[in-house]
Each structure stands twice: as structure tokens, then as C-alpha cells.
Amino acid sequence: RKMQLPHAINFMFDEILPKLPHGNGGLISASKITPYVSRTDQHILRWKLPYEKTIDFRLRIVTFPMTEDSDGEYDGWISKHEIELLAHHGDKDQ
DSSP states (O other), X not given: XXXXXXXXXXXXXXXXXXXXXXOOOOEEEOOSSSOOOSSOOTTOEEEOOGGGOOXXXXXXXXXXXXXXXXXSOEEXXXXXXXXXXXXXXXXXXO
């Protein structure tokens, strides 16, 4: 994606966003002088429409059983796995 300067916000809403083939999931305003931080970054501002708000979850695979097929090959995707669904709370849930 091409980055735009902050003063181009009207350009973003009038020209760029209406032409996106996939729609708009929100805008991110990032600092030019702070380094990139994965996960929660206190130096960026995210904006989403109220109906586009999301909650981040993390899946933890507890068991990944391997099943032997008739050819003696092992496949882990045809077995029943045990997973945990965890709510992600930024850097608190590592």
C-alpha cells in the first residue's frame, strides 16, 4: 500500500477509499520517527467504523494427533485436534 501524508486525509476519503475493490477496514496513522513494533504499539492511531470493530483471539493447539493412513503415511489434518480459544489482550498475553 502506498503511504499518504496526514494532510491528505480528504484525498484518502474522497479518492482512494471509494475505489478500493475490497472495501475499507479502517485507517492507521503511524509515526514517521518511531520504529515498527509488532502487536500493541502505543505510537499509532487506529480508526474503524463502529460496525467494523473486531476482537483479536489467539488459538493454541493443545494436541495435534497424527493419524496413519492405509499407505503408512501420517497426516495430522484428518484427526480431531484439541484447541484453546484465548482472548488477546495486547502484550499481556504472550
